[in-house]
Amino acid sequence: MIAYADVGDVAIVDDTDTMHVWILVHPDRSRRGLGTSLLQHALEFARAHGRSSLVTAVDRTDKASERWLVKNGFHPAGDLDIRRRQPRESADLLESGHVDVLPTAAFGESPEFLEIAARGTASRPLPDGTRVVVSPDEVREWYFSPTSAGRVYTVTRNKQLVAFASVQPARTAGYSVEPIWAKDSDPALTRALLREIVRDADTAGHELVIGLSPLGESGLDEAVSLYGFESVGGRVTWRRAS
Numbered sequence: 637m638i639a640y641a642d643v644g645d646v647a648i649v650d651d652t653d654t655m656h657v658w659i660l661v662h663p664d665r666s667r668r669g670l671g672t673s674l675l676q677h678a679l680e681f682a683r684a685h686g687r688s689s690l691v692t693a694v695d696r697t698d699k700a701s702e703r704w705l706v707k708n709g710f711h712p713a714g715d716l717d718i719r720r721r722q723p724r725e726s727a728d729l730l731e732s733g734h735v736d737v738l739p740t741a742a743f744g745e746s747p748e749f750l751e752i753a754a755r756g757t758a759s760r761p762l763p764d765g766t767r768v769v770v771s772p773d774e775v776r777e778w779y780f781s782p783t784s785a786g787r788v789y790t791v792t793r794n795k796q797l798v799a800f801a802s803v804q805p806a807r808t809a810g811y812s813v814e815p816i817w818a819k820d821s822d823p824a825l826t827r828a829l830l831r832e833i834v835r836d837a838d839t840a841g842h843e844l845v846i847g848l849s850p851l852g853e854s855g856l857d858e859a860v861s862l863y864g865f866e867s868v869g870g871r872v873t874w875r876r877a878s
Contacts, residue, residue: 639660641660642659643655643658648768650767650768653689654689655678655682656691659692679878691875693872695870710875713765713873714850717850719848719868720865722843724864737789740785740787750780754775759817763873779804789803800829809843812844813830834864
């Protein structure tokens with residue numbers, strides 16, 4: 637195999653008129669029109685199924701792919717900024733908040749929590765403006781299964797959950813912070829959650845990583861910057877009409 641295209645419906649989003657497309661060409665066979673030919677097949681497939689556009693995403697530093705996308709009629713549609721925070725020795729300077737912390741598995745069998753988690757996951761728009769549409773069962777499978785090794789940080793007022801964050805082992809190193817939800821996008825609640833997450837990460841010497849869309853709530857962006865997360869790259873979403 638020297639090249640392939642993967643095209644199909646974009647899963648778990650509210651955009652039902654778009655298909656994703658991923659095209660890969662072996663470096664030794666590049667610049668021979670293989671990618672463009674595969675794109676034409678993908679466009680025909682999308683049209684045959686009544687879809688109005690295609691989307692894909694590439695690393696923001698991949699200028700060769702960016703030039704190819706522009707040449708083939710794609711336009712930037714969104715940007716996901718990856719922020720990372722290295723552990724430091726200043727955790728003891730952070731003020732403690734009223735945040736409860738429990739192992740992730742403790743939440744996987746709570747229908748009430750999973751319902752809120754599904755709504756919270758869908759509350760922040762994706763980089764291209766679409767929103768996630770997931771069921772409580774899907775959220776449990778992703779973040780809160782009995783085998784999950786992470787932690788959940790929660791804030792409760794009057795016996796009602798008003799904010800939570802899930803912190804899970806990342807694929808490479810450190811821990812990934814996702815999702816974060818606060819009732820009414822309250823920036824004070826977001827800061828309280830991140831404050832405790834940062835405190836624990838510094839104590840354990842763990843790196844933290846989070847993905848942010850410019851379309852997301854400003855309170856989260858401000859809190860992430862406040863606690864020392866720095867941009868380390870990102871992925872740009874591209875779209876074209878089919």
